[in-house]
Amino acid sequence: MRIHIYISVTVLIVFQKSASEAVSLPSPTNVSIHCDSYGVEVRWKYPDLSQGVQFQVEVKDDYNIRNSNITQKLRLNISSLMFTTQYNRYFVAVTAVRGGEESKPTLSDSFSYNILSTTNIKCFLDFPEIKLSPKDGKLHVQFANPLQLYRNSPALRDLTDNLKYCIETEEENNDTCKTCEMTHNTCEMSIEFSKHRGEYCISLTGEIGLRSFNDERSCFEGDIRSYPSVTEYVYPVLGVVLTLLFITGIIMLLVSKYNATIKKKASNIFPDSLKISLLPSPPPYSPDKEHVDSNVRVEPKMPPEEQHLKEICDNKTEYPDTKDPESSDSEAKNPYGGNDLVEDEPYNQSEGYDCPHAPRQEMSPGDMVDGYGPKLLLDV
Incomplete structure (x- = not known):
């Protein structure tokens, strides 16, 4: 049991x-x-x-x-x-x-x-965002200071050491290290490359005391070479031009002042009788145009033989009272004068006008005055 x-x-x-x-x-x-x-x-x-x-x-x-x-x-x-x-x-x-x-x-x-x-x-720390940009022919690396960025982190409180970081490139013997203190807001460095590349890559490492950072790799694509700006040429040229203008103005001022001094001394040296020569000369005298009568009779120039006939005719016309006695008697008998309508004999044209006509002379365009009349011939 x-x-x-x-x-x-x-x-x-x-x-x-x-x-x-x-x-x-x-x-x-x-x-x-x-x-x-x-x-x-x-x-x-x-x-x-x-x-x-x-x-x-x-x-x-x-x-x-x-x-x-x-x-x-x-x-x-x-x-x-x-x-x-x-x-x-x-x-x-x-x-x-x-x-x-x-x-x-x-x-x-x-x-x-x-x-x-x-x-x-x-446990590793991480770098803030890295910014790459060209500057003065170099690659400029910039990022926020981790000492300020992580100082309120509970795991990293009481940070007292500075940041030491290094940048490595693809070129040999081109590694650069630098220290970033707590007082700096950003950490930055410029890297120089021996030759032009289409792409520039860097590898960033660092540590704060015994705390280490994860390696950070970043690349920049473009041209970082430095080219002179337009202002580097404009400002010197502008400075030279302004300097030349200033010097020219000073020279002109001195010349005008010197000329005024010379004129003043010359006026004191010459007597009053010669000072008039220093005055500006009056403008040249222009005489009035000669008055020409608009009713001047213009006659064409005649040959010597025609001129002689014309003088004979003019002499006959100067004595109109010299007449034949018979003709005067007949005119006295007929108070109305002779009957010109009754002609006992054929009319002789040469008897009615005892001065033969001068042959008509053709005038050339050169003998015309402005195309309106013959030239006025004046015998001096």
Whole structure:
């Protein structure tokens, strides 16, 4: 009988133990670390969240200093739980909690921002956006100062070291390093290339104390060679022109002043009787045009023999009272004069006009005055 009692108690204990193990909380899985310039985040997975399970996240370092926090999510930023990130390395343990029950903790890999630390995960910083541009025949590299950009990050608080960065190019022996202090808003450097390239690429590395940056590669496409601007030629030429104009103005002013002085001295040297010669001469006298009578009779020029006949005729006409006595008697008898209508003898044209006509002379266009009449012949 006692044997049966012992067997029953043993079976009951085993059953209760198996039942308690069946209802215990499972542990989180796939705990991972994600770190960058702004902090560290822990992520994990859990099979069932429907029963109000919470998670306790505990951060500890090599000196066994622990800090923890509780969340219902499957991730947590643990930057505020870290300290002296430049030297320490860390571990994270995630435990599922429900009421008074706790699961077994799940550990993460070790991680650190210290580049010299022997850890599974190395946390690196990232450079801000890099701007490349040509400047004075060189490639100008510029980016925001990480010391100011990340100084409020919980994982990088208490930054005291300066940024040291280096730029590497595709050319040999062309690596350049420089220091950027906290007081600078931007970090910048100009890189010179030995020959022209269609594409200029650089590789940027740096560190703040023992914190290291991820390598950043950037390229610029274009021409970085320096060409003189138009103003470099315009301003010198304009300066020379203005200088020449200024000198010319001064010379003209001095010449005019010198001429005035000479005239003043000359007027004091010469007597008053000779000063009139210094006055400007009056304009040349222009006599009035000779008045020409518009009723002048213009006669054509005659040959000498015709001129002689004309004089004979003129002499006869000067004595009209010299007449034949017979003709005067007949005119006295007939008060009306002779009957010119009765002709006893044929009319002789030569008897009625005793001066023969001068032969008609043709006039050439050259003898005309302005095309309206013969030239006036004046014998001097």
